[in-house]
Amino acid sequence: MNLNEAYKILQIKNDISDDELKTHYKSLARKYHPDVYRDDPNKFKLINEAYQTITDHRENPHKNNPQINSGFGFSVQDLGDLFSSQFFNGRRAKQVQHITIPVSISFVESVVGCERPLKYDRTVKCAACSGQGQKSRHNGCKSCDGFGKIKTQKGNVSFVGTCMKCYGRCETDTCKICNGEGERTENVTGTVNIAPGRHTDDTLSLRGRGNYISDNMFGENYSDVFIKITVEKDDTLELVGNDVVSHLHLTLLEALRGCTQQVKTIDGMQEVTISKMVKNKDEIQLSGLGVKNTPGTHRIILDVQYPDQDTLDKIISILEKKNGDTVKLY
Numbered sequence: 001m002n003l004n005e006a007y008k009i010l011q012i013k014n015d016i017s018d019d020e021l022k023t024h025y026k027s028l029a030r031k032y033h034p035d036v037y038r039d040d041p042n043k044f045k046l047i048n049e050a051y052q053t054i055t056d057h058r059e060n061p062h063k064n065n066p067q068i069n070s071g072f073g074f075s076v077q078d079l080g081d082l083f084s085s086q087f088f089n090g091r092r093a094k095q096v097q098h099i100t101i102p103v104s105i106s107f108v109e110s111v112v113g114c115e116r117p118l119k120y121d122r123t124v125k126c127a128a129c130s131g132q133g134q135k136s137r138h139n140g141c142k143s144c145d146g147f148g149k150i151k152t153q154k155g156n157v158s159f160v161g162t163c164m165k166c167y168g169r170c171e172t173d174t175c176k177i178c179n180g181e182g183e184r185t186e187n188v189t190g191t192v193n194i195a196p197g198r199h200t201d202d203t204l205s206l207r208g209r210g211n212y213i214s215d216n217m218f219g220e221n222y223s224d225v226f227i228k229i230t231v232e233k234d235d236t237l238e239l240v241g242n243d244v245v246s247h248l249h250l251t252l253l254e255a256l257r258g259c260t261q262q263v264k265t266i267d268g269m270q271e272v273t274i275s276k277m278v279k280n281k282d283e284i285q286l287s288g289l290g291v292k293n294t295p296g297t298h299r300i301i302l303d304v305q306y307p308d309q310d311t312l313d314k315i316i317s318i319l320e321k322k323n324g325d326t327v328k329l330y
């Protein structure tokens with residue numbers, strides 16, 4: 001990339017001050033960082049390249065002649081507070097790899113809430129090489145610190161310049177901890193708290209607990225972990241809103257006379273008393289047996305079984321005899 005192109009890409013004039021350039025670059029880098037700007041991941045790379053071209057030129061306008069190295073200006077390292085230098089080393093932002101973990105819970109657990117142990121693998125940035133995959137090694141040069149840099153003092157100000165002997169040659173070793181990957185696999189164990197009132201296909205997200213994506217201005221950036229819930233079906237109980245709902249079958253006689261019945265609840269079997277003359281689809285409510293920490297209740301819907309045609313005929317004839325008149329049953 002030549003200098004004119006670089007200025008064009010950053011949309012600035014070539015007489016912009018170093019400070020203005022730096023500020024302008026930071027705002028562009030924020031705007032087009034691949035974590036926030038997904039339309040064109042190359043844009044960020046291009047901006048970095050343009051910025052580096054301009055700063056390289058300002059730092060060292062006669063690059064081909066190392067004798068005239070001014071050792072002045074600032075370098076992209078100044079931006080270490082903003083982004084890790086790995087972006088400038090050509091590492092591309094990866095596609096976000098979220099982690100999804102299926103978790104199955106019982107019906108009762110879905111109503112009262114539960115905890116589940118969590119165990120999964122994720123990738124983390126390699127601390128040994130700061131995610132670079134490479135570690136700098138002494139380049140053997142005796143004129144500098146062995147890493148191509150020379151510190152010079154001018155009055156109270158010190159400058160870091162490039163070593164003239166080795167031309168700042170960098171020598172690196174592949175990181176042995178991560179085998180040059182820049183990241184390694186970590187086994188995560190923990191627990192996830194599942195709140196009361198969850199349904200099948202509800203998804204909980206654990207933000208930033210997934211795979212290493214990149215460094216950004218806030219530090220290391222990790223993908224999310226999603227806990228996808230499946231609630232095991234119960235044969236008699238179901239969850240409707242915050243209410244547990246079940247059906248109770250009553251014969252016509254039980255519905256007319258009233259009765260006592262055992263019903264299944266989230267808290268085991270409970271005895272309920274049905275008063276006389278209840279109607280089909282009447283409801284009985286058991287408070288405190290719905291979704292925990294909500295006003296939800298256990299609603300028992302009464303399903304009254306009507307007599308078959310034969311039995312109905314008999315009942316009608318009995319009633320007719322008794323009253324000497326046809327009586328409507330319902």
Ligand SMILES: [Zn+2]
Binds near residue numbers: 127177
């Ligand atoms: Zn490493």
Ligand SMILES: [Zn+2]
Binds near residue numbers: 145148164166168
């Ligand atoms: Zn040197």
